[in-house]
Amino acid sequence: MPDGVKSPGRSPEIFDFYSRALREGQTDHARVGWExxxxxxxxxxxxxxxxxTQPRSHATLLDVGCGLGDLVPYLAATGRDFEYTGVDIHPAMIAEARQRYPDARFEVADVxxxxxxxxxxxxxxxxxxLRFASEEDSYAFIDKLHQIARLASAFNLQSKDGFNSGRxxxxxxxxxxxxxxxxxTRLRATVPNIVLREDVVPTDAFYALYHDFCPALGRTALTELERAEVLAQRGEHALAFAALDGLTGPRAxxxxxxxxxxxxxxDEATLWLERANEEAPESLDIIEALVHLSLIDEDLDAAEALVLNMRTTNADLAELRDNIRYPLHEVLLASGALERADRVAEGVESEFVALLMKAGRALASDDTSRAENLLRRALGLRPYDARPRPLLIVALARAERxxxxxxxxxxLLVYLPANEVARVLGLDAMRKLAKQSRYGNPQGREAAEALASVRSHTILGPLVQRLLPKP
Incomplete structure (x- = not known):
């Protein structure tokens, strides 16, 4: 038990509440505190x-605060097959539950x-x-419930909203x-998957907490391959990899x-992707993943070979093919390999991607005016695509506008997180801006105006201030 936490099993107030209910209740539900x-x-x-949502034959179920064991006949009545265990802090309740349901397992236990x-x-x-010694003790109890559960835990709380509903x-x-x-909100900070329900009883809030498990997966008509794909898209890659066991084919x-x-x-990723590429050489998503891995490994030769050897008989996939070329083109420009970048840009069919590549090439040649014109045209074609904006910021910063x-x-903050925008702005450009803002010439006045224009911006104001040197 966490230090300082008072277990409900050691709370005389909670024990007395259930002793009184057990003694004075006229019905079974009243004897465990239900109305x-x-x-x-x-x-x-x-x-x-x-x-x-996850049917599982003979799954183990722990009923915490089981009282007189009333959940046992309900499980039977609804056809749910669990290996049941009930625990409670009250010995008298456990003793009566054992008499009622001798085939079920009941224990006096502190969770x-x-x-x-x-x-x-x-x-x-x-x-x-019921109130525990403190609210933190209640949260510690919830945390422990979920730790005991291998797959999921579920509990109900008394809703302040329900009691104030006028009913x-x-x-x-x-x-x-x-x-x-x-x-x-508090539980969501540490538990990846939570469902909150308030549609059952007006006074109750019901919570279901899952360990790396999507509830909708249990009853969705998915193939094993589709199930693995959903798990991967949810970011549960270890589970997805395990779900692929025994499956074959390029998609697997x-x-x-x-x-x-x-x-x-x-290394293992590259081997699997290369095998997939051998089985489906025209699959562009496989090639895209291989190019991405090659760029991470800084293997520009491998990435270039993949890009230049791409082939597909589907003319509708030209845009996707060109989008795969673009990241490599950016990296080659950044490394100063201009001729190789030009080779990658040859044959690009997408007007939008071609404009981005030409703008990047113009920036590499310090032709900021041409770069800006090309980027404005790209934004005119696709105003909601974020890719032209970082290049445009670089062009404008070089022109000191x-x-x-x-x-x-x-x-750009609409599309990218603040730390990425900070990287695009660049420390050198911001320091130059701060230095210019101290002068009274036209450039200095524009720099000062620029700083003033974002001072009240919720994100950009503090961001720019962090980038600027201390006066």
């Missing part, structure tokens, strides 16, 4: 639906004493309704009433290569 049997079942159903990953699924219906539900001082979205080899590349297994330069940088 009706129907709502108890409705809560069971909402929580179990979180696990239905903080259970091993991580011990069960496939963990369900907790109602045990988090006659009064807030209770002994309940932990939460703002559902605030809890979601391609996906294995992509997964290996993201898992930083570059700072107001326009920073205006383009502000527009």
């Amino acid at each position: 009706s049997a129907a709502l108890q079942k409705l809560r069971f159903e909402a929580l179990l639906q979180a696990f239905d 903080f004493e259970l091993a991580d990953g011990a069960y496939d699924f963990v369900l907790c219906s109602g045990a988090l309704s 006659g539900h009064a807030l209770r001082s002994d309940f932990w009433h939460v703002a559902p979205v605030e809890v979601y 080899a391609f996906l294995r290569g992509i997964c290996c590349a993201h898992l930083l297994r570059d 700072w107001v326009e330069c920073l205006r383009e940088a502000a527009d």
Whole structure:
């Protein structure tokens, strides 16, 4: 148990609440603190639906705060096949649950004493309704539930919004009433996949937390190859690679290569992609991935050979083919290999990509005026494509047209993160801007105006100030 956390199993207030309910309740649901049997079942159903998305025969299920074991007959009634274990902090409840359902397993246990990953699924219906010693203790309990679960955990909380909805539900001082979205936001910082439901009971918020698992995958009619592709697109590359086990063909080899590349297994990635390319030599997405890997490895010869040997009989793919050439063209220009860059640019059919390549070539030759004209034409063709803007910022900075330069940088933030925009702006250009702004000549006045124009910009203002040297 985390240092300083008080387990509900050691809280006399929580223990006394359930002792009183067990002693005074006139019905089974009242004896475990629920207002009706129907709502108890409705809560069971909402929580179990979180696990239905991944059918798994004889999956293990831990019922935390199981009370009298009422979930056992509900599982049977709804045809759900789990290897069930119920745990509770109250010995009297566990004793009665064992009498009622002798074939089920029940234990008196504190969840903080259970091993991580011990069960496939963990369900907790109602045990988090009462206040713990502190809110941090409640969050620690939620964290532990999810750690015990190998695949997913689900629980419900008392919603402050539901109790304030005007439906006659009064807030209770002994309940932990939460703002559902605030809890979601906090959990989302550490758990990759969360579902929040508020459509079941007005007073409850239901949460399902998943370990590297997309709930929609469980019931979607996908082939094994499609399933692996979805996992890869979600960024779960280790799971995707495992899902490809036993699958053959160029697409499977391609996906294995992509997964290996993201898992930083570059040599293995290259082998898989080369195998895919041998089986499907006209597949441009395979060639694009190989070019990308070659550029990462700084193997410009390999990248150039791939680009120049591309072949496809589909004229509609000319744009894609030219887009594969463009990154290599940029790298060759940056390395000063102008003749090789010109060779890569030969035969480009896309007007837009041709304009970008010609503009890059003009910048490499310090012809900023021609570069700007070409880039303006490219933006006229595709105003929402971000690729011309970094080049345009470079051209404007070289021409010391700072107001326009920073205006383009502000527009670029729509497409790129701030750190990338900072890289495009460049420290040298910003230092030159700061130095010029101190002079009273026309260039100095424009530099000062440029700085003033972005001072109030939410992102660009602080960004530029960080780039500028201290006075």
